[in-house]
Amino acid sequence: MDDVSIIELFWARNEAAISETRQKYNKYLYTCALNILQNSQDAEECVNDTYMRAWESIPPKRPPVFLSYLVKIVRNLSINKSKSQSTAKRGGGELTLLLSELGDCIASKNTVEAEYESAEALQALNNWLWSTEKEVRYIFLRRYFHADSIRDIAKRCRMSEANVKTLLFRARKKLKSHLETEGVEL
Numbered sequence: 001m002d003d004v005s006i007i008e009l010f011w012a013r014n015e016a017a018i019s020e021t022r023q024k025y026n027k028y029l030y031t032c033a034l035n036i037l038q039n040s041q042d043a044e045e046c047v048n049d050t051y052m053r054a055w056e057s058i059p060p061k062r063p064p065v066f067l068s069y070l071v072k073i074v075r076n077l078s079i080n081k082s083k084s085q086s087t088a089k090r091g092g093g094e095l096t097l098l099l100s101e102l103g104d105c106i107a108s109k110n111t112v113e114a115e116y117e118s119a120e121a122l123q124a125l126n127n128w129l130w131s132t133e134k135e136v137r138y139i140f141l142r143r144y145f146h147a148d149s150i151r152d153i154a155k156r157c158r159m160s161e162a163n164v165k166t167l168l169f170r171a172r173k174k175l176k177s178h179l180e181t182e183g184v185e186l
Contacts, residue, residue: 003066010058017058018051025067029074035147036078037085046081050074075145101144101172124182128175139164140171 001020009017029050033043050073063069129137139157142148150168154161 007058007062007066010054011062018055021051021054021070025070028067029070032071032146033074033078035149035152036075036082042081042085043078046074046077049077053077071146075147101168120182121179121184124179124184125175127182128178131178132171132174136167136171139167143168 001024006017006020006024009020026047029047030043033046034040037043037046050070053073054070061069129140132140135157139153142153142156143150148156150161150164154164157164
């Protein structure tokens with residue numbers, strides 16, 4: 001079933017929407033969650049919560065790209081779960097590593113005044129992403145949005161892990177320079 005038809009099922013409040021979504025995207029969503037959480041039970045829980053969130057938010061929302069909408073939900077749920085677990089354990093993990101790699105480029109400010117700056121930083125990041133080569137953009141998003149491991153990215157792109165690491169290092173350096181040029185405070 002295509003995405004438009006699935007979204008129509010959500011709008012009609014037909015429970016088949018969830019089973020169709022599960023049939024089409026479960027493996028992909030599970031992999032995204034597992035990359036972040038590194039725990040199959042937690043990943044499965046986040047995927048199930050994703051279906052519930054989609055059910056609760058469609059309608060009124062009508063996502064233009066259904067898979068991206070679902071990935072954003074599962075990713076946010078997984079990150080929140082990982083943060084709560086690491087707070088409880090005070091341990092590190094893959095998510096901590098990913099965020100630390102981007103730490104020099106994008107600083108986190110937990111103040112209300114930072115909302116506007118956050119939106120500007122997001123726009124500058126999007127502009128930079130779309131100005132980069134397709135391969136760099138793909139690798140960057142696989143690493144920092146989908147939380148893929150260096151090894152998995154290297155396999156997907158048929159390159160060595162060292163090349164992926166170098167490409168990501170250079171991309172972060174260019175991103176930092178771009179954000180500074182755009183006046184985004186780091």
